[in-house]
Amino acid sequence: MNIGIIGLGLIGGSLGLDLRSLGADSAENATPEGYRKPGRVLGVSRRQSTCDRAVALGAVDEADADLSLMAQADLIFICTPLSAIAPTVEQLVDHLKPNAILTDVGSVKTPVVRTLSPLWPNFVGGHPMAGTAESGIEAAQFHLFAGRPYVVTPTETTPPAAVREVVAIAESLEAKVYSCPPEAHDRAVAWISHLPVMVSAGLIASVAGETDPEVLDLAHKLASSGFRDTSRVGGGNPELGVMMAKYNREAVVRSLHTYRQTLDEIADAVVREDWGELERYLTDTQKARSQFNL
Template identity: 60%
Template sequence: MKIGILGLGLIGGSLGYDLRSQGHHVLGVSRRQSTCQKAIALGSVDEASVDMSLLATADVVFICTPIGLIVPQFQQLISHLSAATIITDVASVKTPIVKALAPLWRNFIGGHPMAGTADSGIEAAQRDLFLGRPYVLTPDTTTPTSVISVVEEIVRSLGANIYHCQPEQHDRAVSWISHLPVMVSAALIAACMGETDPDVLQLAQNLASSGFRDTSRVGGGNPELGLMMAQYNRQALLGSLQEYRHNLDELINLIEQENWTVLEAKLQSTQQARPNFVE
């Protein structure tokens, strides 16, 4: 099968590695010629170009650009494709993407691989990035079953675990476990940088270890991605942030009141709940 990848960053490049290993012929398109050359040299794609017409012969196209570029680049892309071409995306927000693209292309299905690292660019791409990770598909009532089957087959070949849901359900769920942690983690780093004593700040930086590394990782990631999460999943993220603030206020009150019994119960509850989210 010929598979096109529009956007050769971390996700697009990683897809290319795995799809080529499955025997597919991978066509890549990037905004920069240097990225195209690097993707070929690294073995992520078979062919690459800055010209979208390269994807004209693709059976399936994965749109892997930043969220803000998906709709405008999709509109350019479809002028090069036959009506039979299947298109999917990898955006971490689904509702606005599906609403914009599904009416324009019958063979479109929204998708989101829940995989990634704090790094970005083709250099960050890696093999088996999706192995054992969730991969969400958001078909609607008009999505042809043949389209769902083809994309499911490709996703399974990546070793990912497939989940189906409505775009709105997806966006609410990821606001809790993906987008909220980015904002909380960013706030943690910003709060630490608010220390006014330079000696104490330096000491904190010297002493920071695994606990700080784990809780600050996503807040120190790609700023563009965090901004897009906030812009395109604004309502769901605001709801999650407000609930988080409510819980933070509750902890502050318990500590101010020295209510150690209730605080301990709260921490026991969160200890018991965590395995439901993280194996």
């Protein structure tokens, strides 16, 4: 099975590295049920220089800036920014094999699935929840998806065979595969992925707004693991943060309003010097955190 990857950044490049390795090295009896080993891995990027670099790094066997290369692919990952997914597929459909399977890696699913399913019946919404603060083909790495959630979001009209192919590929990457409706996905990731980006960005902006240069300089010097961990996602790719909010606006706004109300309650307890209430709150959150798959 030839696999195509459109968008050769961190996610696309990392997919390519693992899939080429699986195609070359894995034994048939060691792969998930229904899994077809990758044959050639083909890549497309807007810049030919990125294509050339992806080949040099071993992320793909062949790459080009022309979508016609995807005519050879049996399953294609759309790894572009959210705003480019639909336009890319609209240009791609004329080049596809009749039974080719399309899937994407976007962090918002409802608008993507609603738009692409009518364009190509063999489309399976997907979201590998893995990444780093880096971007671009140079950031690509082996085993990026191992042990991380990989969500597929089929609908009632999604062909089961296409879903099985995408799930088998995700399992071959050693990801933890979950299936849910697109709407449920978007509400969940608003809480655990999109809200943290906004909160983290707000933290950074608040600290940077300190008006005393001496205090700000000291904060820069003293920042350690606590600030590093809570500020990491807010210091990532700005375009990704904007796309999260734009395409998942309703769920993001809901989560921001709830979070703001929670902060007001904490601030109120501190203003009133109600340390018992604050302790109860922190005890509850300590217990609640253990329920997450961290």
